[in-house]
Amino acid sequence: MVVEDHAPMRSLIRNALRLPDAEIIECASGPEAVARYPETHPDWVTMDCRMEPMDGITATSLLRSLHPEARIVIVTSWDDPSLRLAARAAGAEEYLLKEHLHLLAEIVRRPLSPPRTA
Numbered sequence: 001m002v003v004e005d006h007a008p009m010r011s012l013i014r015n016a017l018r019l020p021d022a023e024i025i026e027c028a029s030g031p032e033a034v035a036r037y038p039e040t041h042p043d044w045v046t047m048d049c050r051m052e053p054m055d056g057i058t059a060t061s062l063l064r065s066l067h068p069e070a071r072i073v074i075v076t077s078w079d080d081p082s083l084r085l086a087a088r089a090a091g092a093e094e095y096l097l098k099e100h101l102h103l104l105a106e107i108v109r110r111p112l113s114p115p116r117t118a
Contacts, residue, residue: 001003001024001026001027001029001037001042001044001045001046002014002017002025002027002046003027003028003032003033003045003046003047003048003051003056003059003103004027004028004048004051004075005028005029005048005051005052007028009098010026010028012017012098013046013101014077016102016105017046017100017105018039018105019105022090023040023112025040025042029051029053029054030047030053030054030055030059031059033045033047033059033063034062034066037063037070038066038067041067041069042043043071043108044071044072044073044107044108045063045070045071045072046075046077046104047072047073047074047075048075049074049075049076049077049078049087050076056076056087057074057083057087057090058082058090060072060074060087060090060091061089061090061091063091064090064091071093072091072092072093073092073093073094073095073096073104073107074087074095075096075098075101076095076096076097076098076112077098078097079097094107
């Protein structure tokens with residue numbers, strides 16, 4: 001699942017995933033992702049950090065509280081230590097800068113281990 005409020009960036013993230021045969025669900029907001037997650041149970045969620053009406057940290061926290069198995073990568077332009085800590089506290093597995101999208105495919109291809117508990 002790709003959660004990003006800007007359609008062109010959703011496309012870039014989809015391309016960075018390099019998963020041609022996978023079903024990738026696209027959501028334009030945190031509330032949309034929270035609503036659609038139980039329908040799809042994706043292996044991974046990429047979550048933008050700064051979105052309206054709900055930011056990605058809040059959406060991550062909510063998603064993880066409702067679905068502790070959710071694996072979330074915050075994908076953001078903001079290299080901010082306090083946001084990194086907040087993302088980790090919310091339950092994100094990874095915090096990836098958009099300038100490093102080339103690493104995203106490696107992250108989501110890692111063998112699934114038990115989800116981290118908050």
